[in-house]
Each structure stands twice: as C-alpha cells, then as structure tokens.
Amino acid sequence: MPTGVPMANKQAKSSGFQWYCFRKAEGNQMVKRVLVVGGVAGGATCASRVRRLAEDAEIVVFDRGPYVSFANCGLPYYVGNVIEDEKKLLLASAELFKARFNIEVRTDNEVLSIDRERREIEVKRLQTGEVYRERYDALVLSPGATPIQPALPGADLPGIFVLRTIPDSRQIRSWIDDHKVERAVIVGGGLVGLEMAENLSRRGISVTVVEMLDQVLAPLDPEMAEPVQEHLIKNGVTLHLSDPLAGFEQSSAGGLVVKTKSGARLPAELVILSIGVRPEIKLAKESGLEIGNRGGIRVNEQMRTSDPNIWAVGDAVETQNIVTGEWGVVPLAGPANRQGRVAADSICGRDSKFRGVQGTAVCGLFGLTIATTGANEKTLRRLGITGYQKIYLHPAHHVAYYPGASPIHMKLLFSSDGGRILGAQAFGEQGVEKRIDVIAMAMQNGASVFDLEEAELCYAPQFGAAKDPVNMAGMIASNVLRGDSAMADWESLSSTKALVVDVREAEEFSAGHIPGAINLPLPQLRSRLNELPRDREIWVNCVVGQRAYYALRLLRQRGFTVKNLSGGFTTYKQIERRLGTAIGTSAT
Ligand SMILES: Cc1cc2nc3c(=O)[nH]c(=O)nc-3n(C[C@H](O)[C@H](O)[C@H](O)COP(=O)(O)OP(=O)(O)OC[C@H]3O[C@@H](n4cnc5c(N)ncnc54)[C@H](O)[C@@H]3O)c2cc1C
Numbered sequence: 345m346p347t348g349v350p351m352a353n354k355q356a357k358s359s360g361f362q363w364y365c366f367r368k369a370e371g372n373q374m375v376k377r378v379l380v381v382g383g384v385a386g387g388a389t390c391a392s393r394v395r396r397l398a399e400d401a402e403i404v405v406f407d408r409g410p411y412v413s414f415a416n417c418g419l420p421y422y423v424g425n426v427i428e429d430e431k432k433l434l435l436a437s438a439e440l441f442k443a444r445f446n447i448e449v450r451t452d453n454e455v456l457s458i459d460r461e462r463r464e465i466e467v468k469r470l471q472t473g474e475v476y477r478e479r480y481d482a483l484v485l486s487p488g489a490t491p492i493q494p495a496l497p498g499a500d501l502p503g504i505f506v507l508r509t510i511p512d513s514r515q516i517r518s519w520i521d522d523h524k525v526e527r528a529v530i531v532g533g534g535l536v537g538l539e540m541a542e543n544l545s546r547r548g549i550s551v552t553v554v555e556m557l558d559q560v561l562a563p564l565d566p567e568m569a570e571p572v573q574e575h576l577i578k579n580g581v582t583l584h585l586s587d588p589l590a591g592f593e594q595s596s597a598g599g600l601v602v603k604t605k606s607g608a609r610l611p612a613e614l615v616i617l618s619i620g621v622r623p624e625i626k627l628a629k630e631s632g633l634e635i636g637n638r639g640g641i642r643v644n645e646q647m648r649t650s651d652p653n654i655w656a657v658g659d660a661v662e663t664q665n666i667v668t669g670e671w672g673v674v675p676l677a678g679p680a681n682r683q684g685r686v687a688a689d690s691i692c693g694r695d696s697k698f699r700g701v702q703g704t705a706v707c708g709l710f711g712l713t714i715a716t717t718g719a720n721e722k723t724l725r726r727l728g729i730t731g732y733q734k735i736y737l738h739p740a741h742h743v744a745y746y747p748g749a750s751p752i753h754m755k756l757l758f759s760s761d762g763g764r765i766l767g768a769q770a771f772g773e774q775g776v777e778k779r780i781d782v783i784a785m786a787m788q789n790g791a792s793v794f795d796l797e798e799a800e801l802c803y804a805p806q807f808g809a810a811k812d813p814v815n816m817a818g819m820i821a822s823n824v825l826r827g828d829s830a831m832a833d834w835e836s837l838s839s840t841k842a843l844v845v846d847v848r849e850a851e852e853f854s855a856g857h858i859p860g861a862i863n864l865p866l867p868q869l870r871s872r873l874n875e876l877p878r879d880r881e882i883w884v885n886c887v888v889g890q891r892a893y894y895a896l897r898l899l900r901q902r903g904f905t906v907k908n909l910s911g912g913f914t915t916y917k918q919i920e921r922r923l924g925t926a927i928g929t930s931a932t
Contacts, residue, residue, distance in 0.1 A: 376401045378391070378403045378404075378691060379406070379480040380403065380484040381483070381487055382407060382658070383405040383449055384414060384416065385416070386484075386488075386658030387405055387486035388441075388684070389685055390687050392445050393688035396688075397692040404447075404450065406450050410510075412436065413434070414434050417677055419513040420507065422517070423543050424543025425546070453470065458630075459631075460632070481653065484684075484687055488508075488624050488658055491620075492620050496589060497592065498592030499591070503613060503614055504615040507618065520544075520614060525549055525614045528552070531618060532555065532619040534619075539707065539708075541581050545579065545580060552584060553583050555587070556587065561707070563716045568753070568755055568771065575712050584610070587604040587606045591603045592615065625640065628660070634650035636671050641660050643655070643662070645699075646687070646696065646697060647687040648690060655691065658684070659680060661683070666701065666788065668727055674701045678704065702718045702784060703717065703718065713777055715776050716768070717767060717768055718765065718768060724757065724766065733757070733758055733821070734758075735824065738888040738889075739754070739809070740752070741776075742774075742805060742809060746805040746806055751772055752772035753770060753918075754770040756793070756817045758825075764790065765791060775807075779812075783814060794822050795818065796818025797818030801814060820910075829896055830908065834919050834927075840883065842883045843876070843881070844861035844885055844909070845885070846862065847891050858885060861885060866886070876904060881905045882899060882905065883908070884906060885908075885912055889908055892912060
C-alpha cells in the first residue's frame with residue numbers, strides 16, 4: 345500500500361463480473377419473478393422498491409423467521425424496557441406487504457438451496473417440513489449475519505444468549521424476569537454490547553463487560569475510547585479489557601461463572617454474547633457464488649453477485665470502504681437499506697450504484713453520544729498510510745453564552761496532500777451525531793477540510809454557533825494545510841527537545857499542566873518575548889488549543905518556530921489517562 349491516501353468510490357470495478365441488465369421496467373414492462381431471501385432491512389427495502397418500479401413484477405419474500413421488517417436496532421431497548429410493547433418492533437407485517445405493495449411474504453419459510461442453472465430455489469416450509477421449489481428471474485439474497493458463538497467450554501449453558509431477533513430478545517426478557525437476574529456479563533464491548541450494558545443497567549442489573557481488546561468501541565481510536573470507558577465505569581459498568589473470554593461454568597449456587605484468560609471468574613445470572621457477526625453466506629457459497637476474502641458475498645457496485653441473475657445486499661455482503669478502498673463487512677442498517685434500493689434499481693434496469701461504505705455509526709450510552717465516520721488512525725497505520733494529519737478540538741455544541749452548552753470532543757483525520765477528509769470521531773452529550781453526519785456527507789462527496797471550513801450550516805444560539813464545530817474543524821485543519829499553523833505530535837511529547845509553553849493563566853496552570861511546561865500567559869506574551877528561545881522549537885498549549893493558536897500566530901510572526909499541541913490540555917488528559925501515566929517533556 346502506498347503511503348498516500350487511496351482514491352474513493354472505486355467499487356468492484358476490477359472484479360471482472362459480466363455486467364448484465366434486466367430490461368427497463370417503466371414503460372417497457374416485462375413481468376419478472378423476483379424472489380427475495382430475507383425480509384428485514386435489505387430484503388424488505390429491495391422488495392418494496394422493486395414494486396415501486398415494476399408494478400407487474402411478481403415478488404415473493406422468504407424469511408425463515410416468524411417476522412419480516414422488524415427493528416433489530418430496537419432490540420436492546422426492548423430488553424431494557426424503553427420499548428415496552430413488542431409490537432412496536434414490527435415495522436410491517438406480511439398482510440401490510442400484500443395490501444400495500446402486492447408483495448407475497450412467506451415467513452417460517454427457509455430457503456435451502458439455489459439451483460442457478462434452472463434459476464430455482466428450494467424452500468422448506470418450517471411448520472410442515474414440506475420442501476418445494478420456486479423459479480426466479482431475479483434473486484436477491486439478504487440473509488443477514490449470524491452472531492458469532494465461541495466454541496468454548498460451557499458456551500451452551502442455559503442463561504447464555506445472543507441478540508439478533510425478536511424471539512432472542514423475548515427469551516432474554518423472560519430469563520431476566522424468571523431468574524431474578526442481578527448480575528450480567530456482556531462479552532464484547534462493541535456497539536450492540538454496550539447498548540445492552542446500558543439497557544441491562546437500566547433494569548437495575550449490575551453489568552460487567554468482558555472485551556479482548558484494550559478498548560471498547562473498536563471504530564474509535566484508543567484515546568477517544570478512553571473517556572467513554574470512564575463514563576461507563578462512572579455509570580456502574582465494570583470493564584474487563586484486554587481479557588479474552590476463556591469459558592463458562594455452572595456455579596454451585598445455580599448461576600453462571602464467566603471465566604476470562606486473565607483468570608477472572610465473574611459470577612452472573614445472565615450472559616450476552618456480543619462478539620460480532622459472521623455474514624450468512626451458506627446459500628451463496630453452496631451455489632458457487634464468489635465469496636470475498638473478508639468472508640462476505642462479493643458484489644459489484646450494483647449489488648450484483650458473480651451470477652448476473654442474483655443480487656446480494658446487507659450484512660451478508662462485502663463492500664469497499666470509500667476511504668481506504670479495502671473490502672470489508674460492515675453490518676449496519678443504513679448500508680443494508682441503501683444496498684436494497686440499489687439492487688432493486690439494478691433489477692429494474694436503472695443504473696444506480698452503491699458508493700461504498702464508510703462505517704458511519706452512532707451509539708448512546710448513559711447520556712453520552714459517540715459517533716464516528718470513515719477511517720480511524722489505527723486503520724491508517726495498519727495500512728501503512730502516512731500521508732495524513734490529525735487534529736483534536738473540543739468546541740461547545742452551541743454558543744457558550746446560551747445556557748446548557750456542552751463540549752463535543754472531536755478528532756479529524758485528513759490527507760496532508762489536498763486535505764481530503766479521511767475520518768472523524770466525536771463524543772459528547774449533545775449535537776455529536778449532527779456534526780459527524782455533516783462530515784460523513786462531505787466525505788461521500790470527496791470533500792476536503794477546506795469544504796468544512798466553508799460549509800454553511802444552520803445557526804441560532806440554542807443550536808450551534810456561527811462557527812459551527814464542523815467549521816471549526818475545517819478551519820483548524822485548513823490552517824495546518826495552509827501553513828498558518830502546525831500541529832505538534834502528542835506521541836513525541838516525551839522525547840521532544842521543544843520547549844512546551846503553556847499560555848493559560850497562572851491559576852489554570854497551577855491546577856494542572858504538562859510536566860516540564862513553562863507558564864507564560866497569553867496576555868503577557870508580547871511583552872515577554874525575550875524570555876523565549878529563538879534557537880529552539882516551541883510547543884504551545886492551552887485548554888483546548890485556541891489560545892495556543894493565537895500564541896502560535898503571534899510568535900511565528902515574531903520569528904519563532906512554533907507548533908500547537910492539538911486539542912490542548914483537554915486532549916493531553918485524554919492521552920495521559922489512556923497511557924495510565926503522566927507524559928511530559930523534561931526539556932525545560
Ligand atoms: C441488536 C442489534 C442492534 C443493532 N443496532 C443497529 C444500529 O443501531 N444501527 C445500525 O446501523 N445497525 C444496527 N444493527 C445492525 C442492523 O440491524 C443490520 O445491519 C441490518 O439489519 C442488516 O440487514 P440485512 O437485511 O442484511 O439482515 P437482517 O436484518 O439480519 O435480515 C436477514 C433475514 O434473513 C433471514 N434469513 C437468513 N437466511 C435465510 C434463509 N436461508 N431463508 C430464509 N430467510 C433467511 C433471517 O431470518 C433474517 O430475518 C443492529 C443489529 C442488532 C442485531
């Protein structure tokens with residue numbers, strides 16, 4: 345991989361598939377038989393879009409489960425009783441599909457195999473055991489993904505659950521009620537695992553999260569995950585990080601014991617396994633469709649598989665990342681829905697293309713919102729990409745003078761050459777997802793940090809600022825690229841020969857500062873320039889980087905060599921807590 349940053353949106357051009365289109369549906373109708381395997385996010389979207397484009401098509405949706413179009417994303421909140429009525433999770437019924445869209449939905453019908461030569465599928469009616477065949481002109485696979493279940497001792501003990509379907513959530517709720525659950529262990533600190541942590545806590549259950557990585561929420565960089573971890577701990581969640589699961593035992597008291605590699609034995613009455621999902625590729629694989637090296641069904645930008653009559657969408661497919669160009673499996677509802685729509689367009693002869701994924705995601709935990717889009721720094725490093733820069737900022741979610749302002753802690757990654765936005769992560773109490781969504785959209789359009797600087801966003805005191813956090817991020821990054829500012833590398837703090845100058849007021853400095861820093865408050869800087877070295881680099885620091893930037897501009901124009909410690913002392917605290925030890929410079 346070159347050290348530069350790859351181009352975006354080069355989906356599947358090289359896969360060598362035969363491009364093939366059904367005839368245009370509108371105005372040139374030909375009755376098609378469209379069969380859809382899986383009737384939830386991707387499948388239901390695709391089926392109903394086909395109907396909107398091809399009124400004469402015959403559309404049948406098969407799902408082996410008892411429901412179609414249910415809200416998987418709502419399941420943790422049903423377990424937590426935030427959603428009290430199970431029926432609210434059902435977004436549409438088979439009857440509604442028939443009445444509204446003339447789509448036949450067959451629940452409790454499992455598709456067993458695909459005969460590609462005869463364009464037929466074999467289906468089993470689960471309630472009767474009857475097996476039958478159905479012919480298709482177009483087949484859509486949206487079978488989702490399966491929760492990973494570790495092959496470890498005791499993994500099949502009662503009280504251990506996964507969460508994927510309404511029946512799963514119903515079982516967990518019943519177990520909680522019937523077994524007076526007081527302690528739960530969640531294995532896996534990803535989005536779903538942590539949503540479950542919050543929801544079980546809500547029900548008064550004491551929660552421990554076991555995670556093999558050294559951080560929760562893998563899409564975040566470690567220094568961004570650290571405050572989230574602290575927040576979880578503050579809200580009563582116990583974290584076992586860097587501690588892989590080793591197995592389960594039945595305890596003598598009748599509950600469970602969760603064992604970890606470190607030797608911990610965690611008692612619990614309930615265990616939720618949330619260690620990720622595996623694309624459901626059985627049908628695709630057995631019928632010889634191309635499977636990518638990340639384990640998902642390989643598709644082109646029209647969501648077509650290696651068979652021109654079969655499309656695949658959702659958690660089961662591999663897609664290309666718009667930032668890194670890497671193929672990957674990104675199990676999120678947004679991409680599944682959009683892919684379903686693209687597949688329907690393609691079936692009906694339209695030239696829609698899926699743009700690729702960027703992993704835009706959000707999670708709410710005990711009042712904290714965490715959101716992310718694009719690549720994180722870990723990924724850029726793993727790919728050997730060095731041509732990037734990063735900034736940290738901590739703007740208020742709306743103007744500070746309007747009551748209730750709270751900070752958004754952001755990290756923005758962008759290419760050194762041209763400022764293309766590569767990724768953003770943020771957390772805070774309010775307004776976080778709005779900023780990440782704006783940046784996500786900018787990224788999809790290949791925008792640069794200069795575009796963020798220029799973005800015209802809505803503003804009134806209770807909603808934002810005339811310089812919105814998104815503008816601020818763009819301005820800080822643009823300043824770096826224009827050479828008006830330069831960012832010092834936090835990781836070099838311990839080894840630098842630079843002089844760290846803290847430009848906050850004396851009281852702020854004495855309340856805490858970077859070891860080795862000297863204090864020279866911004867208002868005194870002009871009159872005390874003679875105290876600063878001209879033959880040595882200066883790193884300026886303040887609370888969030890703003891006063892330090894003013895100092896940097898002043899000093900640079902006076903001939904000093906200066907860099908800003910991005911994000912200031914607030915970022916310093918994040919990094920220090922992450923390392924578990926004070927970092928600083930001895931170079932005073
Ligand atoms: C608890 C939970 C919370 C989530 N929260 C979020 C969130 O907040 N935000 C977000 O973006 N994403 C979230 N997701 C992920 C999101 O739900 C999925 O990405 C999305 O549902 C994928 O859609 P899909 O159509 O690919 O698969 P699914 O929605 O899983 O649907 C697949 C369907 O296919 C059926 N099926 C499989 N094989 C066969 C077969 N052989 N024959 C017949 N039927 C078959 C299955 O029964 C299933 O009903 C969450 C997922 C879970 C489980």
